[in-house]
Amino acid sequence: MIAIKNLKKDFGNQTVLNDMDVTIPAGQATGIVGPNGSGKTTTIKTLLGLVKPTSGEILVNDKSIKGEWDYRRKIGYMPQIARYPENMTIGELFNFIKKMRNSTTNRDKELLEYFDLEKEIDKRMRELSGGMRQKVGAILAMMFDPEILIFDEPTAGLDPKSSVQFKKLVHQEKEKGKTVLLTSHIMSEIEELTDHLIFVVEGNIRYDGPMHELIESKKEQRLEGAVAKMMEETAA
Amino acid sequence: MKALTILTYQWKDLLRGKWILGYAFIYLLITDAMIRFGGAGPKAMLSISNIMLLLIPLVGMIYGALYLYQSREFTELLLAQPIDRPTLFWGLFGGLAIPLAAAFALGTILPMLYTGMIITANLQSILLILGLGIVLSLLFTGLGFWFGLKFFEDRIKGLGFALISWLFLAVLYDGLVLLTVFAFGDYPIEKPMLVLSMINPIDLARISVLLEFDISALMGYTGAVFNRFFGSMIGVAVATSMLMLWLGIPLWRSKRQFEEKDF
Numbered sequence: 001m002i003a004i005k006n007l008k009k010d011f012g013n014q015t016v017l018n019d020m021d022v023t024i025p026a027g028q029a030t031g032i033v034g035p036n037g038s039g040k041t042t043t044i045k046t047l048l049g050l051v052k053p054t055s056g057e058i059l060v061n062d063k064s065i066k067g068e069w070d071y072r073r074k075i076g077y078m079p080q081i082a083r084y085p086e087n088m089t090i091g092e093l094f095n096f097i098k099k100m101r102n103s104t105t106n107r108d109k110e111l112l113e114y115f116d117l118e119k120e121i122d123k124r125m126r127e128l129s130g131g132m133r134q135k136v137g138a139i140l141a142m143m144f145d146p147e148i149l150i151f152d153e154p155t156a157g158l159d160p161k162s163s164v165q166f167k168k169l170v171h172q173e174k175e176k177g178k179t180v181l182l183t184s185h186i187m188s189e190i191e192e193l194t195d196h197l198i199f200v201v202e203g204n205i206r207y208d209g210p211m212h213e214l215i216e217s218k219k220e221q222r223l224e225g226a227v228a229k230m231m232e233e234t235a236a
Numbered sequence: 237m238k239a240l241t242i243l244t245y246q247w248k249d250l251l252r253g254k255w256i257l258g259y260a261f262i263y264l265l266i267t268d269a270m271i272r273f274g275g276a277g278p279k280a281m282l283s284i285s286n287i288m289l290l291l292i293p294l295v296g297m298i299y300g301a302l303y304l305y306q307s308r309e310f311t312e313l314l315l316a317q318p319i320d321r322p323t324l325f326w327g328l329f330g331g332l333a334i335p336l337a338a339a340f341a342l343g344t345i346l347p348m349l350y351t352g353m354i355i356t357a358n359l360q361s362i363l364l365i366l367g368l369g370i371v372l373s374l375l376f377t378g379l380g381f382w383f384g385l386k387f388f389e390d391r392i393k394g395l396g397f398a399l400i401s402w403l404f405l406a407v408l409y410d411g412l413v414l415l416t417v418f419a420f421g422d423y424p425i426e427k428p429m430l431v432l433s434m435i436n437p438i439d440l441a442r443i444s445v446l447l448e449f450d451i452s453a454l455m456g457y458t459g460a461v462f463n464r465f466f467g468s469m470i471g472v473a474v475a476t477s478m479l480m481l482w483l484g485i486p487l488w489r490s491k492r493q494f495e496e497k498d499f
Contacts, residue, residue, distance in 0.1 A: 011498070048316050051498040073318040083309040087249055099241045100317050 001026040002047065002148070002179070007056035009042055009203075016042045018203035020056070024196075029170075029180035031194035031211070033187070033227055039203040040183045041080060044152055047181075048077055060148070073101065076141035080152040080183075082133040086126040090117065090136055093125065094143070103144055111139040115165065130157045138166060148179045155189060167193060187224035199227065201234050238319055239327045246307075246331030256335050259295065263288075263343025268351075276353035278449045281361055284344065285445045288369050289438055293376045293406055296336060297398040300380015303332045305391050312499055325494045329381060329487070337373035341366055364448050368441045371479055375437055378486040385493040405438050413439075426461040433462070437482040440475055 002024040009017040016039045024030045032040050045051040047058055049065060049072065057064050060071050084093060094108045112118045115135045125133065134157045141149060151170070155163040170193055174180055184190050190197070190211075197214055199207035207214055207230065211223060218226035250256045266287055267280075274280040304311075307328060314324055344366065348354045354362060380398055387394035413432055417425065433439040447466050465471040 045499070050312070050315050052496060069320040070318050072316065075316075077316045079312075079316075084313055085249070085307075085310045087252060096241070096245055097313075097317060100238055100314070100319060 001059075001061060002181075003059040003062075004043070004047075005057050005059065007043070007046065007058065008054045009039075009046060009051065010054045016203050017046070017053070020200075020203065020205060022198055022205050022208050024179065024181060024198075026179045027177045028196050029174050029182065029194040030196040030198060031190035032181065032183045032198045032200060033185075033190060034200035035231065037202075038200045040200060041152055042203075043200070044077075044150055044181070044183070047150070048072065048075065073144075074146050075148045075150060076144060076146040077150045078134075078137040078141040078152065078154055080156070082130075082137035084125040084133065084136065087124055089122050089124050090128075091121040093136070094140070097140060101144060105143055105145070107145065108139055108143040111143060111169075114169070115139065115162065131159060131162060134158055135162060135166075138169070142169065142173065146178075148181070149173055150181045152183050153185065154182070155184070155186065187222070187227055191223040197223075199230060201231075206230060206234060239323050239330070242314070242324065242327030243330050243334075246327070247335060250331070250335050256339050259336070260339035260343040262291075263340055264346055267344050268347040271347055271351050271353055276348075276351055276356050278358070278361065280353070281357065281365055282445070282449055285365050285368070285442075288340070288344075288365070288372070289442055289445075290406055292340060292369060292372045293438055294402050296333075296373055296376025297380040297383065297402050298395065299336070300332065300377040301384035301391075301394045301398045302380075304328070304381060304384035304388070305394070315499055321495045322491065325491050329377065333374045333377040336377055337370040340369045340373055344369065361448050364444065368444060371483065372437065372441055375479070375483045375486070378483060378490065382486040382490040382493075385490050385497065388497065405436055409436050409439065430461065430465055434474070434478050437479060440479055440482075444475060 004020055004022045004024070007017050007020040008015070020039075020043065032043065034040055042051055046053050047060075047065075049069065057066055059065070060074070063071065065071055088096070090112075098105065098108075109118070112121065115138070117132065117135055117139075120128065120132065125136075128136070134154070138151075138154060141151065149170075154170075155166060158166060167189070170180060170182075174193070180194070182190065182194055195211060197207060197209065197211040198205060199214075214230075215221075215223055215226045218229050220226040220229065267284055270280040270283045274283060311324065311328065315321070345354075345362075348357075348362065379401065383394045383398045383401070387397065413429070416432070417429070433443055443462055443466060447463060466475055
């Protein structure tokens, strides 16, 4: 379980997260939606310790992450823009991270095959297309079988086939009881993959609860309509 | 353990880039040429140290900053992994500073070995030059890191500051010192002069070299003051601790910055 408590983050005099207070339930898939620049990525980066909060704290399994680093062993992270050392080959990258994590997993091979990347294993990162890099990011997030999976706009650069493949994989992970955290602008994707929904606007939580309840309360058929209504309400 | 994994990766990556080999080769060429033309005596060593005093700070600072910018992806990748920031910082620093120091040391020592200079010349002088070069490499890479982290989002500014600092410390500073001597020559300025040379690490290294080769007489009466002060045990101790301070403070500051930074 991930508990975010009174989290506040300022960049200069701009407040990105404003007293965010939310719990991400364990063993479920949670979607974070919100307009551009609403603080979704900052929330995720704070959770990973990449960004240091101005105030407030985050608890992972009831333990504050402040000054901690070993909790990241439990987290697999796929960034929004996948950037990796340009000179590394895919194989080298995986071996390097395996060494960093003291792991001897073979899951990377399976996942490479799953994403049809096994022939590219000796290619350097700079030779890969954006979509291929995204897939590498997905494999990197999932290869160590962590209990928490974080995907930041995972399918933005993927072709339809890979996107379907990816979503199937996330489904499998969810079935295994993993905690999944996902941001996306594609509402059908959120609807397909997650059960719990968090709606953020300008660093404030506007909705936090089961997704179907939101759809029902807005008297809509689809999530897209419900979220659009909610955005209109906040704009008004 | 993790730091070692990071170091080995970076060294491999540096060697693959080949420019570090070129950097070592420059020292090899210079040392070789100096020994050929100036003989295997103090003259060659003096010329080598003069070049070293210019080149090491420049390469250390510029590449220190540039390297941080280049390794940004690598840093971001690792920060999402179970590793603490200090380890990552020392890994990044050692990944550059150690090869830079090694390139200098190897490039300088090799010609001395195959010309036999290492036997004929004064070993203490050779060790002093090598030691100073290694300390300066670490020191200025640390300074470069500091600039790089301070202006992490603005590369031009970071590199600009590094370049201007080099120009100031390596070139302009001496002119300013001379100007001071010229302007206040009628007053007893030995003590302020000592302080002035203490606060510039390049000057500090230069004076150590001058004293080692006993040509401080060339510097007139200030030379005598330096000789009296730096020649004594206290002088050596003060000079060494000043260099260590210069090594420690930028590294301490940049480690702090790295630990508190948002990526």
